Amino acid sequence: MWTARLREGWQRNLPIEKLIPDAQPAFVASWIYVFGVLTLAAFSVIIASGLILAFAGPAWYHTSSFGLFVNSLHFWSVQLFFVFMVIHLWGKFWMAAWRGRRMLTWVTGSVAFVASIATAFTGYLVQTNFDSQWIAFEAKDGFNSVGVGAIFTVTNLGQMLLLHVAFLPLILGVITLVHVLMVRKRGVVPPIDADESNTYENFEVN
């Protein structure tokens, strides 16, 4: 039965003790290990504020005070998301976080970074102001020059809005989920000079 194989495979690869741990290795007690979860926190605020904007619509978020506040919250949480993600990236790069069979964790993080740029870019294009108009008309020459302007039309507000609110957040959410599951499966990467015995696999969960 395929469901049994799936369940057994999941339990073998990612048992519940690893999926929802209540303790972490000692080396995780460092501020540099905080930036991954800060990125996730900012991403949660982006999704929550984005859902409010999507349900209430531009007639609300462009005119009412609270609408403008939620619109700004969406924008500024994106700025924090990128700051946290870049610092997370620097931290993981300098500790060579792909060590210990963590290549897929690193690759999904890199893909999530690129997907975030695409999502933020389409977000800038759907502001419906002079800023978005300027960005679209600067970008269209770039996309036309590489031959994708006909299928990815930055001046097409409808296409950019649907990509921004439906397709790209879904892709980013799925990649982020796989990234987090890989962190849980392989464990948080130890610093380069850390005691090798003090790794996730050997750490006793209380």
Added chain:
Amino acid sequence: MSGWFSRFMNHPATYLKWGWVQISITNLIVILLMFAIFLAAVLIPFPTHQEGHDKRENKGAEN
């Protein structure tokens, strides 16, 4: 908005140029700020609850 902030926001970005490299002062400030946060995160010690941890261990030993 008023004062220097208003004047700062109401004109096109100022760019620094070294040959083919150019960057707006705003972007440079953001990048330097990220460097500063990165260094702080690496250098500033993380607060730990060593006392609470010891208590837990002692409690475990008693049991």
